[in-house]
Structures are given as C-alpha cells and as structure tokens.
Amino acid sequence: MGLLDCLAIVIFLEARGEPLQGQIAVGQVVMNRVVSSKYPNSICGVVEQPDQFAFNLSKTPSTAAYFVALSLPHHKDLVDGATHFYSGNEPFWAQGMEMTFSIGGHKFFREKR
DSSP, X not given: OOHHHHHHHHHHHHHTTSOHHHHHHHHHHHHHHHHSTTSOSSHHHHHTSTTTSOOOTTOOOOHHHHHHHHHGGXXXXXXXXXXXXXXXXXXXXXXXXXXXXXXXXXXXXEEOO
C-alpha cells in the first residue's frame, strides 16, 4: 500500500458524495496533518490513526479519488489550515475549534488562533 493509495482511500470513503471541492478539502486536511508536529509525518501514518478517518484497506478507491489525490499540490488551500472535519452531528471537539470552510455536508476546522 503506497501513500497515494492511502490518500485516495480516505478521499473516496470520506467524500465520494461531495463535489470536487469537498474531495479536495478532505485531502488537504490529511496533508495539513502530515506537516503538523501533532500527527504522524506520513500520509498512511495519519490516515491509519484509530478513530480519525474512514480508512479500510479492503476498499478500492475510484479513479476520481486518485485524480484528486494526485492533483492536491495544484489546488489553492480551501481549508485554511484545517486539521479536522466532520459531517453529520457536531462532535464534542468542534466547540473548541475554529471553522474555516464548509461545503456539502462537511465542515472543516483548525485550532483557534
């Protein structure tokens, strides 16, 4: 399993029903965690953390998810440094964070500055 596979699986499982911008935003959250000193410093290390992302090695991501993963360096930062997101009911951790972006059913957050 390569880094691209790990990223494409998360994009596919977390955002396959979202528009392209939503898929890009999910990928950007993963990459923001990779560069943060608070998380593992590899894509697979970040997405394999327990209870953080929908990640299942038995799933095969779509070609579109691979395209999004490969194109991430070419997109402007939609999430403004966000390291968290959710869809559905608001989780407990969202209260202590700052929302940076919203698209479709996803809301994106970073630590308050």
